[in-house]
Amino acid sequence: MTPLVIATTLVVTVLATGFATGPLIRRAAPALMRTPRLTVGILGGVLLVWLVGLAAFGPTLAWALGAPTGLLPGASGEVCQRCLAAANPLPAELSLGAGIPAVILLALPVVLAVMMFVAGLRYRRQQHQHKQQLTSALQVSARKMQLAGHFVTIIPHDQPTAFAMADRRWGIVVSTALIRLLNAEEVTAVIAHEAAHVRQRHHLVTGILHGVFTPLRWVPLVNAVSTAIPQYLEMAADNAARQATSTEVMASALLKIGEGGGPVEARSAGGGVALHAAGIDRIRHLIAPPDASRSVAPIATMSLTTMLVSISTALVLLPYWQAILDGCLA
Numbered sequence: 001m002t003p004l005v006i007a008t009t010l011v012v013t014v015l016a017t018g019f020a021t022g023p024l025i026r027r028a029a030p031a032l033m034r035t036p037r038l039t040v041g042i043l044g045g046v047l048l049v050w051l052v053g054l055a056a057f058g059p060t061l062a063w064a065l066g067a068p069t070g071l072l073p074g075a076s077g078e079v080c081q082r083c084l085a086a087a088n089p090l091p092a093e094l095s096l097g098a099g100i101p102a103v104i105l106l107a108l109p110v111v112l113a114v115m116m117f118v119a120g121l122r123y124r125r126q127q128h129q130h131k132q133q134l135t136s137a138l139q140v141s142a143r144k145m146q147l148a149g150h151f152v153t154i155i156p157h158d159q160p161t162a163f164a165m166a167d168r169r170w171g172i173v174v175s176t177a178l179i180r181l182l183n184a185e186e187v188t189a190v191i192a193h194e195a196a197h198v199r200q201r202h203h204l205v206t207g208i209l210h211g212v213f214t215p216l217r218w219v220p221l222v223n224a225v226s227t228a229i230p231q232y233l234e235m236a237a238d239n240a241a242r243q244a245t246s247t248e249v250m251a252s253a254l255l256k257i258g259e260g261g262g263p264v265e266a267r268s269a270g271g272g273v274a275l276h277a278a279g280i281d282r283i284r285h286l287i288a289p290p291d292a293s294r295s296v297a298p299i300a301t302m303s304l305t306t307m308l309v310s311i312s313t314a315l316v317l318l319p320y321w322q323a324i325l326d327g328c329l330a
Contacts, residue, residue, distance in 0.1 A: 010060055010312035014053040017305045022224035024298040031295035033285050036235035040205065046306050047225045053309040056316045058108035115215045123211030131167065138170055148191040160257050164194040166203035178257065186253035189245040196240035202233045238282055251286045
């Protein structure tokens, strides 16, 4: 009965985590925002563990349903059946015998991986087009100069804006309106913020979130993580900026820039191309972060469910690895 308990725990925990963790992530924000770079790693780990648990549904169902190998003829079917039988820890009398071919159930993780890969390719193609549009706009009138210890791209624009591009040719981009609006310390803070985006490879993180995980955005957990991580990346860049200047200077720069600042071309490029230094909502985090004690229960709950998914997934997949190592494919 233990394998059946493990399989049931996996299914129930993965489903519960996928649909109930979103609100927990939001409630845990007062504590998570104090260490934004660590939080990005934690939330990414939670999402990865959940994804592996979801992929383990196929082998789990192959256990419980006692699936035949009807879609694989000849020797291939025999090999599949031998591996499945060697890995299945459930007694024969506990199998439901639903008649679903094992190849279908065991292929579920492959189907999931293909969907995410295709979504990533589609997003990359879209971002390449946006990048070309933004590059075309920059080539018209942009110029290079050294500002606050960095070589930056200056664009003539009547909106105060600054953003970072993954393309090293352009790197940090600031508008002439921003230079006129901010004092020297505030400009330094903004440049340090954008330099942190480039140095910490935030474009890669946002690209994966907005591309690879698009097919699963309907799941509350995936949607919550995909929404929260870009905010924590901005907070991480803010921390780098206030270390270079001060909290007051960074908050003052954000207040002057305001939300949504930036050329239309840059905003349309999205997070994978340009990351912006703007946003009044982050000022509260800088000046008066909320009480972190309210986040203890949500964090503890997330930790428990992630641990359950990790353990049950490992216990589900271990028999398959063991069967392969024992030579079921030979």
